[in-house]
Amino acid sequence: MTDEFQSRFPVGTTLSYAQYMDIALYDESVGFYATVGRAGRRGDFLTSPEVGPLFGALIARRLDEEWLALGSPETFVVVEFGAGPGTLARSIAFAGPECAPALRYLMVERSAEQRALHAEHLEGWMGDVDAAGVETFVSGVGPGPKFASSPIAPYGITGVILANELLDNLAFDIVRHDGAGNFERLDVHHTGEGLEFVVAPTEVPASLAPVLFSAPAGEWMPLQEHAVRWLMEAVDRLDRGSVIAIDYGAATDEIARRPDMGWLRTFVGQERAGHPLDAPGGCDITADVAVDQLATAVRPTVITTQRQFLERLGISQLVEEGRQIWIEKASAPDVEALRARSRIGEAEALLESGGLGDFVVLEWTIGMAEAPEGSPENLR
Ligand SMILES: C[S@@+](CC[C@H](N)C(=O)[O-])C[C@H]1O[C@@H](n2cnc3c(N)ncnc32)[C@H](O)[C@@H]1O
Known part of the structure; x- marks a missing residue:
């Protein structure tokens, strides 16, 4: 543990796991995301x-659906929480959705280090x-699309709130x-020697107790609780509009049954890292x-897997379009042809069983008569 981390967590003191996690990930001087951590091929997790840009192209289609369902408002606000380095926004901009002229896209990111990356190529x-x-x-x-970054999110939105792999990163307790x-x-x-888990009696919110008892x-x-509050x-x-959250998820009962708390994971440099108390x-x-x-x-309006969600969006x-472009241009491939070919590998990764394809897409539609297609069938 670094001296600076010790100053946040002095010898002899005890924190709840959620308090510890919040410092370890987000403290402005010692937190992982405020210092070195980030998503990406050259980052810590993919x-x-x-x-690649394919995911953003499909999210752009989902935004267009929502914009049309809202009656094509002249200002369409998308707030992306936990935007990381801003890659999704860049892919959406590149895809050129129909809603672009109305689009006000705000990247809400807690880490100033990550926000500093948003301007690049946007x-x-x-x-x-x-x-x-x-x-x-x-x-x-108008005239959009316009992008901005902030640690703060607005109220009174007509549009979409997006969060890809945010909720798994919000501090939680372990009970x-x-x-x-x-x-x-x-x-x-x-302890002075290091950090260790200690067991303490606790209360849980009455609203969550039945699920925890499952x-x-x-x-x-x-x-x-932080994810619920979010x-x-x-x-x-x-x-x-809609809240759309995409993440790896399961029912509490299923999570609890994983051997050796296998649901609690650490990552650095694309590899699984060690015990969560080892390198705060x-x-x-x-x-x-x-x-x-x-x-x-x-209660979500729709729950699908990422595979179902992306298949529905085409x-x-x-x-297939990418494959055709590649075939036509294979003898003298340009950037467009290479990008088109790369869709094949990107789609495999995005739909992979046991990987990103099994992620859950949770959608909550608010203040609209018609919900998007699908039903909350996976909900237990
Ligand atoms: C796992 S990364 C995901 C980044 C990006 N969405 C992606 O899919 O590549 C989670 C991001 O959420 C940010 N974050 C965590 N809590 C946040 C909050 N309350 N508000 C905004 N951003 C937050 C972190 O700083 C981090 O950049």
Whole structure:
């Protein structure tokens, strides 16, 4: 542990796991995302936007659907939470969606280091703005697309709130029940030799208790109050439109049954890292998102896998188009031909079983008569 981290977490003190995780990932001087960590091929983990531009092209189609469903408003606000280095926004801009003239796309990112990367290769970027700047930005009228970055998100949105692999990164606690109605949680204690888990009795929110009791007694599981709060706020921010969150997720019971707390994972430099208390601030810490915990707050309108979601948006058609472009230009390939060919490999990665294809896409439609296609069939 670095001296600086010790100054945030002095010897002899105890933090809840969620408090520890928040410092380890987001503290402005020692947190992983505020210092070295980031998504990308040259980063610490590969997310769907980082696979290539195909994912953004399909999200652009989903944005167009929503814009049309909203009656093609002249200002269409997209707020992407946890935008990381801004890759998804760049791919959406490149795809040139129909909604572009109306588009005000705000990248809400907690890490200033990551926000500093947003300007790169992004035409129409209006800067890193404060609360007043956010209000001005989202109330602007054509000609879009316009992009901006901020740590702050607006309310009163007509549009879409997006979050790809954000919820798995929000701080969570670790709890178990004893089968007789009592809960314990894992806290983190600084012994002077290092950090260690200590078990303490705890209470859980009454709204989440039934879902937590669905897990077997004695098994540790994540208690995702921050993710639930994020969802409730996201829904509050929308006048009309949809919240779309994409992540690896499962039911609490299924997560708790994974052997050796296999749901709690760390990453650095594209590799699985060690125990979450071993290198605080030096690795990403993440957990499967407990879909049923989120649903206690607001029931999703639609739940699909990423594979189903991207198939519905026409990934096969885009790949086939790419294949044709490649065949036509294979003898003298230009950038367009190479990009078209790369769609084949990108689609394989985005749809992969046991990988990104199995991610869950959760959609909450707010203030609109018609919900998008699908049904909350996977919800338990
Ligand atoms: C796993 S990365 C995902 C980045 C990007 N969405 C992608 O899919 O490549 C999660 C990002 O969420 C950011 N983040 C975490 N909590 C946040 C919050 N409350 N508001 C905004 N951004 C947050 C982190 O700093 C990090 O950049």
